[in-house]
Amino acid sequence: MTQGSDIAVLVVEDESVVAEAHAEYVRRTEGFALAGTARTAAEAKGFLDGPRAGVDLVLLDMNLPDLHGLDLLRRIRGAGIPADVIAITAVRDLAVVRGAMSAGIVQYLIKPFTYATFAAKMASYREYHANLAGQGSSAKQSEVDRALAALRPSVPAALPKGLSPETLRTVSELLKDAPDPMSASEVSAALTMSRITVRRYLEHLTVQRAVVRSPRYGSPGRPELEYAWRR
Numbered sequence: 001m002t003q004g005s006d007i008a009v010l011v012v013e014d015e016s017v018v019a020e021a022h023a024e025y026v027r028r029t030e031g032f033a034l035a036g037t038a039r040t041a042a043e044a045k046g047f048l049d050g051p052r053a054g055v056d057l058v059l060l061d062m063n064l065p066d067l068h069g070l071d072l073l074r075r076i077r078g079a080g081i082p083a084d085v086i087a088i089t090a091v092r093d094l095a096v097v098r099g100a101m102s103a104g105i106v107q108y109l110i111k112p113f114t115y116a117t118f119a120a121k122m123a124s125y126r127e128y129h130a131n132l133a134g135q136g137s138s139a140k141q142s143e144v145d146r147a148l149a150a151l152r153p154s155v156p157a158a159l160p161k162g163l164s165p166e167t168l169r170t171v172s173e174l175l176k177d178a179p180d181p182m183s184a185s186e187v188s189a190a191l192t193m194s195r196i197t198v199r200r201y202l203e204h205l206t207v208q209r210a211v212v213r214s215p216r217y218g219s220p221g222r223p224e225l226e227y228a229w230r231r
Contacts, residue, residue: 006033007129008054010083012044012072013037013061018111022059022088025118031126032057041067041075048081055083057125060105062089062096070096073103086125114166116173163204167193171201172229175211181228183216202227 009026011034013019019037026034035055038044041064048055058076062069073085086107087100097108106128107121159165174190175182184202188195205211205227212230215223 006031007056007126008033008035009057009059010035010044010047010055011037011059012041012064012069013059013088014039014063014065018061022118025115026059028115029119029122032122040065041069041072044072045075045079048076048083049079056129058083058085059088060085062087062091062100070099070103073100073105077104084125084129086121114169114173116169116176160200160204163201168201168204171198172205172210175205175227175229178229181212181214181216181226183224183226185224187227 009032011019011022011026013022016039019039023034023037026032036047038047044058044060044064048058060069060073064072069087069089069091073087076083076085085105086109087105088109088111089096090111091097092110100108106125109118109121159168170191171187174187182190184195184199187193187202188198191198202211202213206213210230211227213225213227216226217223
């Protein structure tokens with residue numbers, strides 16, 4: 001069902017378009033393999049109860065047609081199924097968040113989100129999973145702390161006034177996917193944003209050492225600056 005040591009993932013989502021989008025995100029993310037998709041709680045439970053399910057991680061929507069996601073999560077835990085669970089949902093109700101946390105989720109991801117946000121959560125989980133997998137039958141306190149720290153990365157510094165996290169993620173994702181360095185004008189055109197606004201985000205990423213800034217030569221006049229994601 002999976003290749004090598006990839007983490008096997010079951011996507012549980014009732015909306016077909018969203019389910020396929022999340023499945024494609026899993027396929028794109030290094031270290032993970034799609035084990036299957038389920039549109040209902042019953043289908044998910046049947047998949048997890050299967051003799052050869054081999055699921056390591058469940059991406060669980062809270063709004064399922066036949067059962068609330070929290071109830072399915074409790075049934076998964078009650079059945080002793082060892083798969084970890086990441087809640088992926090538009091539900092922002094604090095009672096649901098608390099319930100999911102008390103039931104043992106490892107992450108809570110609120111829709112809508114970009115692939116960059118998804119990949120960051122999955123990378124944190126992959127580190128957590130790897131830390132625990134390498135400990136054998138017992139663990140030292142430092143090893144447990146290291147594994148849990150992977151799920152709770154440090155909160156990033158506050159953005160400068162006028163910059164939004166969503167736009168920063170959009171600019172970052174564009175640069176990550178770009179095969180070549182991009183100028184502020186090119187980023188502006190790609191995202192239909194003003195050049196002045198784009199430059200503020202690019203300069204912030206430069207200060208944070210996420211991107212490398214360098215002059216672009218070869219055109220008349222003053223060299224234009226270009227930005228490349230730091231690989």
